[in-house]
Amino acid sequence: MSFTTNATIASFGGKLLKLSHEAKSTNCTMGLNLYLPPQAEKGKVPVLFYLSGLTCTGDNCAEKGFFQHKASEKGIAVVYPDTSPRGLNVEGEDESYDFGTGAGFYVDATREPWNKGYNMYSYITSELPSALFDAFSDKLDADRVSLTGHSMGGHGALTIFLRNPGKYKSCSAFAPIANPINAPWGQKAFKGYFGEEDKGKWKEHDATELVKKWPKEQTLDLLIDVGTGDNFYKQGQLLPENFVDAAKEAGVADKVKLRFQPDYDHSYYFMASFADEHVEYAAKFLEA
Numbered sequence: 001m002s003f004t005t006n007a008t009i010a011s012f013g014g015k016l017l018k019l020s021h022e023a024k025s026t027n028c029t030m031g032l033n034l035y036l037p038p039q040a041e042k043g044k045v046p047v048l049f050y051l052s053g054l055t056c057t058g059d060n061c062a063e064k065g066f067f068q069h070k071a072s073e074k075g076i077a078v079v080y081p082d083t084s085p086r087g088l089n090v091e092g093e094d095e096s097y098d099f100g101t102g103a104g105f106y107v108d109a110t111r112e113p114w115n116k117g118y119n120m121y122s123y124i125t126s127e128l129p130s131a132l133f134d135a136f137s138d139k140l141d142a143d144r145v146s147l148t149g150h151s152m153g154g155h156g157a158l159t160i161f162l163r164n165p166g167k168y169k170s171c172s173a174f175a176p177i178a179n180p181i182n183a184p185w186g187q188k189a190f191k192g193y194f195g196e197e198d199k200g201k202w203k204e205h206d207a208t209e210l211v212k213k214w215p216k217e218q219t220l221d222l223l224i225d226v227g228t229g230d231n232f233y234k235q236g237q238l239l240p241e242n243f244v245d246a247a248k249e250a251g252v253a254d255k256v257k258l259r260f261q262p263d264y265d266h267s268y269y270f271m272a273s274f275a276d277e278h279v280e281y282a283a284k285f286l287e288a
């Protein structure tokens with residue numbers, strides 16, 4: 001599947017490409033940003049997927065997350081996908097900021113009418129990477145891929161990583177929704193996309209539930225930052241302690257690092273402040 005390049009922007013010595021493509025899984029045209037560091041001019045570079053939070057497109061982090069700074073130095077490409085399908089005209093998709101448009105929650109909906117295109121799990125784990133590694137086969141290394149993300153995207157990064165042991169080199173998260181089945185944002189989304197009957201399905205996309213199933217023989221190394229001034233943390237939307245407690249109970253918490261960063265809020269000032277460290281962290285595993 002080919003991409004249209006809508007803009008090419010110089011950034012930290014590399015190029016930020018504003019791309020769009022027709023996606024089958026989401027049933028619409030999807031926009032995204034791809035940052036190619038200068039090293040991609042000479043050969044394949046590893047790839048870091050940054051999954052965004054509620055209301056975002058691929059632009060928010062590309063413009064103000066400052067991941068390109070360290071990615072350029074380390075020679076890592078960064079993919080900034082969108083957060084949902086757009087313009088499907090599903091009734092109710094634009095009624096609230098935390099469900100529907102901009103709020104795909106990185107799941108494949110099973111409930112009508114959302115299953116017509118709210119399939120962000122398949123899009124992020126399969127269709128988008130296949131299309132990118134095909135179209136940029138001389139620049140992107142399909143065997144070295146890591147995940148990071150913020151809030152709903154932190155939930156996406158953690159759950160996609162935990163559901164696919166061995167597929168990704170590393171995972172980190174900023175203020176992730178770490179136990180969505182026990183938080184208002186997650187409950188609203190899972191009720192809408194899966195319905196209320198099958199709570200087993202909810203658990204399949206809950207990081208705190210998934211970590212209990214992580215294979216003990218495989219080291220679980222995660223970096224999670226949460227700001228103490230984050231109102232969504234204070235409101236119980238994120239619940240990172242539940243995740244760490246579950247990892248401890250499952251005996252896999254040795255390398256799960258949860259850091260509370262004093263005073264930081266939920267905004268991109270927070271991501272920009274720690275972006276270098278998260279790229280540095282991914283670089284270790286990506287051998288970049």
Ligand SMILES: N[C@@H](CCC(=O)N[C@@H](CS)C(=O)NCC(=O)O)C(=O)O
Nearest residue numbers: 053054055056060097151152267268
């Ligand atoms: N609009 C929501 C907040 C949504 C929100 O904070 N979204 C975060 C991700 S969960 C974000 O990154 N927003 C876009 C931005 O700050 O650029 C509200 O008013 O409560």
